[in-house]
Amino acid sequence: MAVAQEHAPQTFISKYVFSTDHKVIGLQYILTALFMGIVGSALAVLIRAQITWPEKALVTPENYISLVTMHGTIMVFFVVSLALVSGFGNFLIPLMLGARDMAYPFLNMLSYWTVVPACLLVLASFLVEGGAAAAGWTAYPPLSALPEAVPGSGLGQTLWLLAMALFIASFTMGGLNYIATILNCRARGMTLMRMPLTVWTYFMSAILGVLSFPPLTAAAIMLLLDRHGGTSFFLPEGLVFGNETLPHQGGTPLLFQHLFWFLGHPEVYVLVLPGIGITFDLLATFARRPIFGYRTSVWSLVVVGFLSMIVWGHHMYVTGMNPYVGEYFSIATVLITAPFAVLGLNLVASLWRSRIRMEVPMYWALGTIAVIGLGGFGGLFLATSISDIYFHESFFVVGHFHLMIGVVTVLSALGGTYYWFPKMFGRKMSVGLAKLHFWTTYLPVVAVFALMHFQGLSGLLRRYYDHTIYEFQEAGIGLALPITILVFVVTGSQLVFIYNFFVSMRRGEVASANPWNGTTLEWTAPSPAPHGNWPGALPVVDRHPYDYDPAAPAEADFKPQGTVA
Amino acid sequence: MSTSGAAPRSPAFGLLFYALGILVVAGFAVGWLPEVSSAHGHGIDRVIRYLLLTTGTLFLVGCLVLGRFILTYGRGAPQEGAVLSERTQLLWAIVPVLLMCAISEVGVLVMALPVFGEVYGEPAEDAFEVEVVGKQFEWLVRYPGPDGVLGEVDHDKVHDSRNPLGLVKSDPAARDDIVLRGQLHLPVGRMSIVSLRSLDVIHSFTVPLFRTKQDTLPGYTAFTQFTPEKEGTFELACAELCGLGHYRMQGTVTVQSEEELAQWLSEQEPWL
Known part of the structure; x- marks a missing residue:
């Protein structure tokens, strides 16, 4: 009886710093991501200011491309990955599966404390000579390989590579832990086909991450060797800088691009799938009906995961890769729209004959569905190799990937925060502030990235310090000012969220164990959940995860997935 | 404690998605593409317009359905027959699969392939x-x-x-x-x-x-x-x-x- 509590950590250090409790680690990830998110957003604001008012030359050209590079790196790897995948994943998986903790709690702690130095290295790179890495978040050599090519390719790029190596080590530990936990630590009766879709998406996400990250590790090591060991993995003969020919010979920059995108594309799904999973779970709770097409959703996730591993070349149509190979990648990539459309249909159809309770988390879930549609359809323009000739490196790409790996992920993480906040802290967040936050985030953010699609259609190219010296970019840059104003609104709106988050943690309305009348297992644990998650025995599962009945009386319209003996 | 008071209802939220669908599609429909001035460029523009038309229609329909569902089911009335059989749910999945395979592969293989020949074929x-x-x-x-x-x-x-x-x-x-x-x-x-x-x-x-x-x-x-x-x-x-x-x-x-x-x-x- 109460075995778990007896093992509960007692000291501050073991409870909050070097904790092995998945919930504490999850929150550590989320708070770390929040901090890195503030840095990444500040960089975004500077980028927007420079694009909008180039005549003021707010930053230098070399600092501008450092900003672009570090904004992308920080947001992809140190904000979205950390918050949504590592943060919510850690917090939710054991609770939703009816487990005491992750399969390997110590490995879990190790993975968090491996990513902390990675964050510090990234931040430190702003302070070194030459500035932070400036070869784009994709770090294509030769630009990223040679200090002669750009100032940021000095020590800044080395720190960038070391940070990535640490991040990958951390993320791989996390992914292995997710897979082991999901396969081995489910409560009695929790078959795979009874898992909440959120857990399914973390499962796919972890598999993709573990399979696709190692090639990037290899690429990072090869790039480090090219930079410091005199090798030429990515450097061909005849590179001339300042009238001097470099001694490198025999390598090819295309190899790096293949290794990078072999990770880079699955990474998109590593990030976006959990966002979709969370959206499904929020939707079920507030639509008060079972998810439409649970089985087809699961199989669609599996198919999306598989396809995402064999389509990386669609980032490389105009790079000099054989165009016939590009044609294969084009045909395969657009197939992803089929399982994705099934997910879209199931999301929308989950509202059919529902009885919607319009609580705050539902705002975000509904908002996310429309963004999945907009971002998903935009992908077709880029996946079709012929139209990509025009769109490659334009703002259309910027708008598209921000919608998918930025907006879908962040909206669902915010919705998830409002939804699971009671489980994290035993309190609810302020509804008034939450609504203010939603409206001042959702409308501007969708407008920002829709407008960027229009800019891309008009021909505006990305990563430009100053667009105004080109006639063909005039139409596109005309939209820069409205976009920037909206970005400022969105950024300011997040202050409302941060305030609400920290104030509600201490002073929010006290929440019950199951404040939303949810069915999944985390709601059978106390709020906040104690060490070991359930004070007594673990729950036993006897039904599918979304047993809501919109025909029943409102207060008795759900049956929890499991019962605690 | 269970949820106190009446469940919050805001069916008007559905109007957001009507507006979103219409505004976004209208925005894309503005002729953003600059005038083309090469032979194969017309083919690229045709592919882009084909995708704008097909995906724009689907996005608009999706937003309208989403908005409509929120308006209808946001009023809090009990709903009978929400759960369809596994078989029916499976059959429904075939619709988007066929639709998207058709739209996307027609784009790549029918609309884009002739342009591919112009861009990458024998000069x-x-x-x-x-x-x-x-x-x-x-x-x-x-x-x-x-x-x-x-x-x-x-x-x-x-x-x-x-x-x-x-x-x-x-x-x-x-x-x-x-x-x-x-x-x-x-x-x-x-x-x-x-x-x-x-x-x-x-x-x-x-x-x-x-x-x-x-x-x-x-x-x-x-x-x-x-x-x-x-x-x-x-x-x-x-x-x-x-x-x-x-x-x-x-x-x-x-x-x-x-x-x-x-x-x-x-x-x-x-x-x-």
Whole structure:
């Protein structure tokens, strides 16, 4: 009886710093991501200011491309990955599966404390000579390989590579832990086909991450060797800088691009799938009906995961890769729209004959569905190799990937925060502030990235310090000012969220164990959940995860997935 | 404690998605694409318009259905028969699968494949050949001169001001080569085939109004082909981050008649 509590950590250090409790680690990830998110957003604001008012030359050209590079790196790897995948994943998986903790709690702690130095290295790179890495978040050599090519390719790029190596080590530990936990630590009766879709998406996400990250590790090591060991993995003969020919010979920059995108594309799904999973779970709770097409959703996730591993070349149509190979990648990539459309249909159809309770988390879930549609359809323009000739490196790409790996992920993480906040802290967040936050985030953010699609259609190219010296970019840059104003609104709106988050943690309305009348297992644990998650025995599962009945009386319209003996 | 008070209802939330669908689709329907001025460019624009039409329709329908569901089911009335059989749910999944496979593969295989042939297929017999070399941060253009042959180059001989492409003096074919900075002259109505190289990092040759874009990779020679349709000057830009001067790697493409081009070429001095 109460075995778990007896093992509960007692000291501050073991409870909050070097904790092995998945919930504490999850929150550590989320708070770390929040901090890195503030840095990444500040960089975004500077980028927007420079694009909008180039005549003021707010930053230098070399600092501008450092900003672009570090904004992308920080947001992809140190904000979205950390918050949504590592943060919510850690917090939710054991609770939703009816487990005491992750399969390997110590490995879990190790993975968090491996990513902390990675964050510090990234931040430190702003302070070194030459500035932070400036070869784009994709770090294509030769630009990223040679200090002669750009100032940021000095020590800044080395720190960038070391940070990535640490991040990958951390993320791989996390992914292995997710897979082991999901396969081995489910409560009695929790078959795979009874898992909440959120857990399914973390499962796919972890598999993709573990399979696709190692090639990037290899690429990072090869790039480090090219930079410091005199090798030429990515450097061909005849590179001339300042009238001097470099001694490198025999390598090819295309190899790096293949290794990078072999990770880079699955990474998109590593990030976006959990966002979709969370959206499904929020939707079920507030639509008060079972998810439409649970089985087809699961199989669609599996198919999306598989396809995402064999389509990386669609980032490389105009790079000099054989165009016939590009044609294969084009045909395969657009197939992803089929399982994705099934997910879209199931999301929308989950509202059919529902009885919607319009609580705050539902705002975000509904908002996310429309963004999945907009971002998903935009992908077709880029996946079709012929139209990509025009769109490659334009703002259309910027708008598209921000919608998918930025907006879908962040909206669902915010919705998830409002939804699971009671489980994290035993309190609810302020509804008034939450609504203010939603409206001042959702409308501007969708407008920002829709407008960027229009800019891309008009021909505006990305990563430009100053667009105004080109006639063909005039139409596109005309939209820069409205976009920037909206970005400022969105950024300011997040202050409302941060305030609400920290104030509600201490002073929010006290929440019950199951404040939303949810069915999944985390709601059978106390709020906040104690060490070991359930004070007594673990729950036993006897039904599918979304047993809501919109025909029943409102207060008795759900049956929890499991019962605690 | 269970939820206190009546469940919050806001069916009007559905109007958000009506507005979103209509505004976004209307926004995309504005003619953002700049006027095209190459033969294959019309094909690229056709593919883009096809995708705008099909995905725009689907997005609008999706938003309208989403909005409608929220309006209808946001009122809190109990609903019977919400759960369909597994079989029916499976059958429903076939609809988006067939629809998206059709729309997307028609895009790639029916709409785009003929354009693929124009962009990447065998160049025309009489194609006009020219070399463009990217370096930080300018475009170097080389014409073969009267002998019609591009001479030998050697990267060890590259000197930014004296010999930017490293032409080899001992090669007679190199002695009449014409080298220009940032100016590309091409004939109208005849296919041009541009061979692309880079001296340092990756650049990308793009003339947006021609709908053409091809990276220049160091260590490789890439090719891009297109047929300019109108006389005039067009902007050449770099579309791959190449360093701090990426944004100012500007060039001009002058499209002129065969006679004017021949006249202009005859006035250019060989570099060496």
